[in-house]
Amino acid sequence: MTLSYFIQQLLNGLSLGGAYALIAIGYTMVYGILRMINFAHGDVFMMSGYFMIYAITVMPWNIAIPAVIIGTILLGTLIERVAYKPLRSAPRMSVMISAIGVSYLLENLANYLFTAMPQSYPEISILKHVYTFGSITVSRVTLLAPILTIILTLVLVLLVNKTxxxxxxxxxxxxQDTARIMGIKVDNIITITFVIGCTLAAIGSILYFTDRNTVQPYSGSLPGLKCFVAAVIGGIGNIPGAVLGGFIVGICQIVITATGYSVFSDAFTFVLLIIILFVKPSGFLGEKAIEKV
Amino acid sequence: MTKKKIDIKKTLPKVLMIVLVALYLSYLQADPMSHSYAITIIERSCIYSVAAVSLNLIIGFTGQFSLGTAGFMCIGAYITGIVTIDPAMKSQIFYLYGIQPWLENIKLPLLAALLVSGLICAAIAFLIGWPVLRLKSDYLAIATLGFSEIIRALFGWDGLGTVTNASYGVSNIPSFSSLYECVIICVLCIIIMALLINSSYGRAFKAVRDDDVAAEAMGINLFKTKQLSFVISSAFAGIAGGLLAVFMRSAVTSTFTVALTYNILLMVILGGIGSISGSILGAFLVTGSQEWLRFLDREYTFGSLFPMLSNTSIGGFNVPFLRNGFRMVIFSILLMVVVLFWNHGITGSKEITFDRIAGFTKKLIKHKEGNAHE
Structure with missing residues (x-):
């Protein structure tokens, strides 16, 4: 393995990890507040990919990106209102089943609306610009993904800790009960959490699909599960932890694919999960001292 | 011990129903060619019933949210497939990788093959349960879901090609000799699980589900109980997988995705979490209605549906919404409605018994009479 090949793969891993990290934040924040795995989050991310395909046909990219983000936010909050809010006081298992139901619905809906054939993701020229350093070729999105992820994370951490x-x-x-007594409108806070999660998922989907070129109805389910695993690895409820987990999962996946075991690239994430749950169930950064959101 | 008196009034409808079902099956079996559609639906529903009851055993009766069903079904399907294929066919099927010499001449009858796959699944569940069952509800869900993905990747891996034929899967599995064979095996599996649930073990499962702290205080070993339930549930999931492989005459990893687990979960929820008869009903309803609602997937013009419109201008238009995939959308909306507004499913946690059906019809008749008087 030459050095340039190594750097090339590392950059790919960082880029994938950045997209995963953004999605993982959505999982970790929802889990922190509602104590539920939002199984539908991966499918919201997939839908966001389709939104972009349709948005780009009617508007230029610089309007399409905010439009896609807003569309994703609307979808996410709609899901929260319809499928999760009525079950606030229900047992956790019912909420989880409801989330699985939404995921099932979104996949079938995408299958119906956009057909099962993979559709090509629009090439946004500003993201697709290719740089060449010696024998390494990188598109701008590959470089942008990790940087953007880290900036967004910093903003989010500031938002959570300082405002x-x-x-x-x-x-x-x-x-939640005490928070309600203190005059916090818990339902609004939950909605805001979903808004933040969906915004990041929409940005993540742009980064992810620009590198992968196609969207299909099931392209959200496995990445979604992997991102939840990433959130668990970093320590559930912890935002920097989710980012760390996202990068770990992304880099591992690229490394495994590069060494020729691509069959196991998905399975390895879950092996990692079982190991982590065994060795350090609270995740890397999920200490009690760190505040959870 | 007092001898149980056989109450004719209570046993008669049961016997009658069994006779009716047997008569219907023999009617179908008498001419399997012309009834192949009905036979397919019945066999598929029966197999899914076993899977649904096994999932209900761990989710509904023990309260552990395990989503590993597809993984265990995958293991069961491959094992059953590999050991029941005619040895003469094996070199043909495994032409790419060759077959392990010790597998080459194995040929087991179906029952033995299912038993073997059940036992192996039980052993794997025992090992997996060790780390996984210590996790709480949602972690358990994601870990078991992950396990089933790992199994799928492992079975599709070239390195195991001499055993599993990698991504090509195992094909040419001999099918059921008759409809009876499939139905009887499924009924036996469900009866065994029902007996277990009604035994003292089953009561321990329910105690763990309802209140684990209280259960522990009553002297129930939490971990052992959970593990027993997980092992048995997985064994029957493996058997269901084996049956599914025989039914489809092939075992390929792409069948056993997360979607399969979700599908079975849907049956359990629709029927009622914690009800055996509910799960069976759910399996039949889901499988049956997926067939009956097929018309939703076809495109029609108004003219073909309503002949009187065929000459008007509307007749040429397609009926809106009806298009490939619409069936599953309707299906998932139905599921959401059940989850949100009717979260006990069809039966709730109660079983469907003849007394309840009789009581229900009586109430219905009374209600109607009451309406008539008004």
């Missing part, structure tokens, strides 16, 4: 809204979110994740 009143962030304080309310932390309060809700600690104890």
């Amino acid at each position: 009143k809204l962030g304080m309310a979110m932390r309060a809700c994740s600690k104890d």
Whole structure:
């Protein structure tokens, strides 16, 4: 393995990891507040990919990107209102089943609306610009993904730790009943959490699909599960942890694919999960001292 | 011990129903060619019933949210496939990788093959359960889901090609000798699980589900109980997988995706979590309605549906919405409605018994009479 090949793969891994990290944040924040795995999050991410395909046909890319983000937010909050809100006081298993149901619905809906054939993702020229350093070729999106991820994470961490809204979110994740007594509108906070999660998922989907070129109805389910695993690896409820987990999962996947065991690239994530749950169930950064959202 | 008196009034309808079902099956079996469609639906429903009851055993009766069913079904399907194929065919099927010499001449009858796959699944579940069952609800769900993906990747791997034929899967599995064979095996599996659930072990499962702290205080070993339930549930999932392989005459990893687990979960939820008869009903309803609703997937013009419109201008238009994939959309919306508004499913956690059916019809008749008087 030459050095340039190694760097090339590392960059690919970082790029994939960046996209995973953004999706993992959505999982970790929802889990922090509602204590549920939002199984539909991966499918929201897939839908966001389709939104872009259709948005780009009617508008230029610089309007299409915000439009896609808004569309994804609307979808995510709609799901929260319809499928999760009525089950606030229900047992956790019912909420999880509801989430699985939404995921099933979105996949079938995508299958119906956009057919099962993979559709090609639009090439946004500004993201597809290719740089060449010696024998390494990188598209701009590959370089942009990890940087954008880290910037967004920093903004989010500041939001959670320094603002009143962030304080309310932390309060809700600690104890919803007490938060409600203190005058926090818990339902609004939950909606805001979904808005943030969906925004990041939409950005993640642009980064992810620009590199992969096609979208199909099931292209959200496995990445979704992997991103949840990433959130668990980093410590569930912890935003920097989710980012760390996302990068670990992304880089591992690229490394395994590059060494010729691509069959196991999906399975390895779950092996990692079982190992982590065995060795350090709270994840890498999920110490009690770190505040959870 | 007092001898149980046989109450004719209670046993008569049961016997009658069994006779009716047997008569119907023999009617279908008498001419399997012309009834192949009905036979396919019945066999598929029976096999899914076994899978649904096995999933219900762990989710509904023990309260552990395990989603590994597809993985265990995959293991069962491959094992059953490999050991029941005619040895003469094996070199043909495994032409690419060759077959392990010790597998080459194995040929087991179906029952033995299913038993072997059940036992192997039980052993694997025992090992997997060790780390996994210590996890709480949603972690358990994601870990078992992950396990089933790992199995799928492993069985599709070239390195195991001499055993599993990698991504090509195992084909040419001999089918059921008759409809009876499939139905009887499925009924036996469900009866065994029902007996287990009604035994003291089953009561321990329910105790763990309802309140694990109280159950532990009553002297139930939490971990052992969970593990027993997981092992038995997985064994029957493996058997269901084996039956499915025989039914489809092939075993390929692409069958056993997460979607299969979700599909079986749907049957359990629709029928009612914690009800055996509910799961069976759910399996038949889901499988049956997926066939009956097939018309939703076809495109029609208004003219072909309503002959009186065929000469008007509307007749040439396609009926809106009806297009490939619409069936599954309707299906998933139905599932969401059940989950949100009717979360006990059709039966709730109660079983369907003849007394309840009789009581229900009586109420219905009374209600109608009451309406008539008004």
